[in-house]
Amino acid sequence: MLPRSDILQLPGYTPGRSIHTVQQETGRTDVVKLASNESLWGPSPKVLAALKTMGEKILYYPEVKSQPLLDRIGEAHHIDPSLLLVGNGADELLRLVAAAFVNPGDEVIYPRPSFAAYGHATRLSGGEGVTVPLTATGSVDLTAVLSAITTKTRLIYLCNPNNPTGGAFNQAEWDWFVGQIPHDIVVVVDEAYREYANMADYPDVESLIQSGRPFVMVRTFSKIYGLAALRIGWAMAPAAIIDWLYRVREPFSVNLAAETAALAALDDSAWIAEVQKATLKVRESAMDQIQRLGFEAWPSQANFITIKLPSDSAAWAKALENRGYIVRATDSFGLPRNIRVTMAPNSVMQAFLDTLKTLAHDGF
Template structure:
């Protein structure tokens, strides 16, 4: 069989997710590096782990694995709606934030449509565009690696169907301020869907930041995407959600698979929402780690971005491939950003104090 003759036309633009060293689970990393202790600071995972309440609820849910879960996840929908001040039918659950982005693409994009994306941001937006045969239009960042909203407005054409914004932005940790977001949304045509990915919004501590959920009331084209993978530490459970206008959310339900979020994930997410003390401890841990990294980068003369996420972007002025390999030899794994045209830059997840100090020690030894 000639598989190339039957695959969709989008096939050449898509590549399977191939795990490089930085993408491996911790146990596989230990095996690959032949080390008993490895510090993985490449995936922006919460080192505190899930809430004990979430683990208890998930354990109890295991007793009913023979039963199908709620298709829409009504209890979790309602809990999210109450926290966000919206209606239940404005909330949609997904198998992680990645699936929500793909569902939006499947709902709104046709081959040839344009999707406007910042040049340095989460790669899933481009992948989702390619999945549907749409055309990613990348807008360069500002000189400070901030999202160029004016550039995005100028990039809108009659073919533009979607805009994707990550706020706080991954991998830089920079934000679009509330004032900027409000002014921007007023200028976006109503027939262009705006995806605002707030995967890291719980970590945002800038006084200028605000969630975009409040904008869905007057902007029917806005979909806010969230995840339980980051501060709630349920990355392996794969659960996210979207919040938008009722009509927009209902449109996405047309392509959403039934039972796309499993019962264990739903139980853990619901219990996590009810443990905000755990969230606060996670934020405190993150703040302490951030400050350690800031101090180190300042002492070394490295340029970095003060983050609103659980990771720090840094320009080391050193070839990142070399630095990555040397750190890996010492059992420390970070994320290089050469794929964005940033050959000397790293994204370092804020791990536990021990992990951050291990990175700092290894970095100093290499330098």
């Protein structure tokens, strides 16, 4: 029994290795996961308190649209809730756009190295993936994206800041791109790491959406909000696009725990501001130390740093795992000889950097 012929070509997702697996393999109990860009500062204590209040409400199906959450996101971000949709992680939302807009044979442009979900969503919808390289500093090369457009292009995925490099395009690059892009192409901007970008000229995607251009901004609660296990993200798009996305979304894709946690997380903006400040501080110091160790690294606007290595990344990742740190070898992203390291509270990060230093000086 074989699946659909295009599914035969579909590579499986390569996740970060789990703490449980590495504990079993190494016999260590003190394993730290720096491999999937979760927020190691964790969720707000208000989230944990709110989850305890769900009680017997779990016997009911959740609200189809999670309207209270749409209203709360709208309030927090000054967006009309009719332009919003929540989903089972940003992953689901990225996939919904391809499911709603891509016909078999349509071309979909996305960067490489970048997040695997774009290629996956494209193939699942029967589309043809067209990949474009990054700029030298690891942001999506918008000039290359424009050059790749043909009459068959239906959808474009952009990742800003880009995973796994951490580079971000700015407002001027964005304005130039938007001025040239044909109006019948849907553009998704995946901003999973937006809260970590500390550049003055971070591009404004929202006002274009408000003006009705077919753009979709995708955000997540998995990163700075610390809710990765609950699976919840949100998207902003013109109302007509939101309507199409609902038609292909599973009716109850956001569960009550996720909705409850997201509402509580939005009520603690002080927590998010603190985590943001702490992450940026650790990122700056880690970058400095990594460079002083003699490594090159991609300049990052995200909660990770991707380090360029002198040799095979799998061997470095294994050596780090044996010492209690799970990092991400980025080969599967199309970036060999690099490891991506998630930022963590200072004491954890410092211990990791000391281990990296030992490996760099003494070998594995």
